Amino acid sequence: MSLVVVGSVAYDGVETPHGKVDRMLGGAATYIALSASYFAPVKIVAVVGDDFAGEDVDLLASRRIDLTGLERVAGGKTFFWAGVYSADMNDRTTLRTDLNVFADFKPKLPESYRDAPYLLLGNIQPALQKSVRAQMHGLKLAGGDTMNYWISDFRSELLDTIAEWDFLLINDSEARMLSGEPNLRRAAARILDLGPRILVIKRGEYGAILFTKNGHFIAPGYLLEEVFDPTGAGDCFAGGFIGYLAGRGIDRAETIDPVELRRAVIYGSVMGSFCCEKFGVDRFRTLTREEIDARYRGFEACTGF
């Protein structure tokens, strides 16, 4: 069943120890949508300038992503971000952020999106995330991502927003910041009191932890032989996670099967791992569902005991 994805569509300049690309398709919504598209039909809500290239539209369209909600601002330029990764690729430094048309992004949902049952809100201002959710009816599962800036400077708006979410996906340092608690287990317990029934804490190369009121599930990261570019891996995780649940038609009115949630986390890890294998979104030009399922089985093989 359909998933609406809201967030940034951008151009990125990225340098890693494996190479440098000055300008390529990027943005959270791009990665989330591409990743989720292997599991469920995806509808994107984002804004670009009139510099947005036809070949990038074609890539998204080739994954049958609905672009009705991709607003084009005449005379505007697409969000541009540039950064460089450390030698071990666990840290990165932002070199440039030109918000461009993204600075005035006010997500407008096309009528045809409003009864989609799944919603993933990428990292944008919490009040905008809230306004999107309010435009939808009949949601089965809604949730999203956030970042340190919103946690520290827009705290009350953020708390108000996530109180309505079914799931929250953040990284470990954000979880500590949001909860004020350094220990992840305690941090998670506090965050589950803020509204979301499902919390996924992403730990980069070390995997992710799923928390619900009933316990937790620790998934290690998939061990790649070559990491070319980690940009977008966390967003691909999110896309695989919600995409899997949407594809299975998981209903929030039900008690969600904990096994399905665990599988969703593993599919998230699988999608994050593929993302790192090439620069930017390049891996998605050739990736097949068969490869995804084979890596899922590989995950089982190297984690069972």
Place this chain on the structure above:
Amino acid sequence: MSLVVVGSVAYDGVETPHGKVDRMLGGAATYIALSASYFAPVKIVAVVGDDFAGEDVDLLASRRIDLTGLERVAGGKTFFWAGVYSADMNDRTTLRTDLNVFADFKPKLPESYRDAPYLLLGNIQPALQKSVRAQMHGLKLAGGDTMNYWISDFRSELLDTIAEWDFLLINDSEARMLSGEPNLRRAAARILDLGPRILVIKRGEYGAILFTKNGHFIAPGYLLEEVFDPTGAGDCFAGGFIGYLAGRGIDRAETIDPVELRRAVIYGSVMGSFCCEKFGVDRFRTLTREEIDARYRGFEACTGF
């Protein structure tokens, strides 16, 4: 079947965000032996000064650890180390290292130790590790630990030593240094060409990865609600790992059952997690085998999918 453990027995001064202890029992061999003693009979080889306290002897003896090989140097002082941990306890700074009697440690194996089938060599000079192995006959499994100093400054001695080992247990930065390869999967492949058929790469709170020629097994770290003091956790991991294999009578002449190796890694993680729950070795004053097995089952419950 019996396990010989060789390494440091020491006094530690430790400060973590949870408190400070000026002087308490520590040392790699202490932690390894205490941890392994839950699975198999342990015989220790180490050196202390005449300041070594009766109550510390008693703790080791209470776990039925054979102390025949614990040499006491009259007029000497026991190895002392002091350090302070960072706020997140992932880094530590050494404040003081007084090698004392450990500076001249020449491990001498009592006759009664020489036909023990299992040997774990803690982090000491590679040539000494080699000499210990040479004193034993009828070994089923032998291996150990090392550190960055031996990897960089005693490289050829170290390579000569580990060429004879069945297993090597090191952390991720040591694996990268030893192999000259930043990617862990490639690093592991190179290290498996140096002799050991079994490589365990420890990743602190993120768990461990087991590598053999047949593939790898990724175990996440157990998620504690409270980490008081991580000192000794890696050594307790090693003790649980080899202790479990010794207790099961695993023979290196056989093709080792990969399931047993995976279980050994999980028992290692379990023992490392208990170690962090109190300062120094305190958790071992009350820990029972029943608690260990319950946490092993807890590990299964929070990692299966």
